[in-house]
Amino acid sequence: MSIQTNTAVSLLEDGWLQVKVPLPYSLKWVNAYLLPDKEGWTIIDPGLRTEEIEAFWISLLAERAIEWQDIKSIVITHHHPDHYGLAGWFQDRTGAKVWMSQVAMDNARRLWDEHETFSDELTEAFIQHGLAEELVGDMSVHMSGFSERVSPHPSNVQLLRLNEEFHMGSTKWVIYGGEGHAPGHLIFYDPVNRRLLCGDQVLPDISPNIGWMPDGDPDPLGSFLKSLQELWHLDVEMVYPGHRDPFPQYRQRVEGLIEHHERRLLKMTELIGEDEKSAFEVCELMFGVRLRSNIHNLRFALAETIAHLVQLEKRGMVKRVEGESSNGKSIIVYRR
Ligand SMILES: [Zn+2]
Numbered sequence: 001m002s003i004q005t006n007t008a009v010s011l012l013e014d015g016w017l018q019v020k021v022p023l024p025y026s027l028k029w030v031n032a033y034l035l036p037d038k039e040g041w042t043i044i045d046p047g048l049r050t051e052e053i054e055a056f057w058i059s060l061l062a063e064r065a066i067e068w069q070d071i072k073s074i075v076i077t078h079h080h081p082d083h084y085g086l087a088g089w090f091q092d093r094t095g096a097k098v099w100m101s102q103v104a105m106d107n108a109r110r111l112w113d114e115h116e117t118f119s120d121e122l123t124e125a126f127i128q129h130g131l132a133e134e135l136v137g138d139m140s141v142h143m144s145g146f147s148e149r150v151s152p153h154p155s156n157v158q159l160l161r162l163n164e165e166f167h168m169g170s171t172k173w174v175i176y177g178g179e180g181h182a183p184g185h186l187i188f189y190d191p192v193n194r195r196l197l198c199g200d201q202v203l204p205d206i207s208p209n210i211g212w213m214p215d216g217d218p219d220p221l222g223s224f225l226k227s228l229q230e231l232w233h234l235d236v237e238m239v240y241p242g243h244r245d246p247f248p249q250y251r252q253r254v255e256g257l258i259e260h261h262e263r264r265l266l267k268m269t270e271l272i273g274e275d276e277k278s279a280f281e282v283c284e285l286m287f288g289v290r291l292r293s294n295i296h297n298l299r300f301a302l303a304e305t306i307a308h309l310v311q312l313e314k315r316g317m318v319k320r321v322e323g324e325s326s327n328g329k330s331i332i333v334y335r336r
């Protein structure tokens, strides 16, 4: 990954900076937004922690003549490593407060702590859903690799609550929640200028991953669809998303995302066909066996497939029953 800070920054209205922070994944970059006001800068979602990304920020801030102590607040939309990973690293250098939701903080600690047990729980749940035996080892290694990319955790966290007002970048924001993609996800709405900083809740071109996880939201897709229906009502002129570029067609995009999932739900019932299938089998039919060579994408695809099957079960369109894997182990399967 090369460090190209000059092409990574766009100057937006009100002196905001959109910084495309590189990511070592197929998503390519995460947007950090830097909002200035008379106190200094607020940085929203600084990115994943790797040596390359640290170097990226060091040169970018130097080029922009932004001193560490000019950064006064670090705001995190949700706990995913590509957004939250550098929160503690930035706090160590700036002394700034980190602002996030209680649920996001709890999830960050549960999933990405050094002594986490989540990797094993997720791998075990995936085996229950038919994950091929030869991929089990890769999945555990992949999952436990994240903790170093989100350390240190921030030590001084200020909690943000829904419906409260929050000041950043000389603007008064109202805090909304977005469910389905990440529990406790926060969205910032500026009703005066009709702007929305929405993290990964509403993305252009790509659909945010809706993944089921053990002991998480039992029906993340149901929560996502409900959340989008509620958020649709906001009057928005410009959306500032966590990935890709800012875009104007807010309601159209919200409707597009709902339709995308409705189509995918139908497709999955078709793929189950007349016999029983595990989530892993449906996943390979839906997304292709080539996912086996990319464990990161496989994890998202399988979690996404389970989320859809859970929602189909809720709608009474499929039944979850006990089945058997090819080597005779008891697993969860679905039939129509
Ligand atoms: Zn995310």
Ligand SMILES: [Zn+2]
Pocket (backbone or CB within 6 Å): 030, 080, 082, 083, 200, 242, 243
């Ligand atoms: Zn993201």
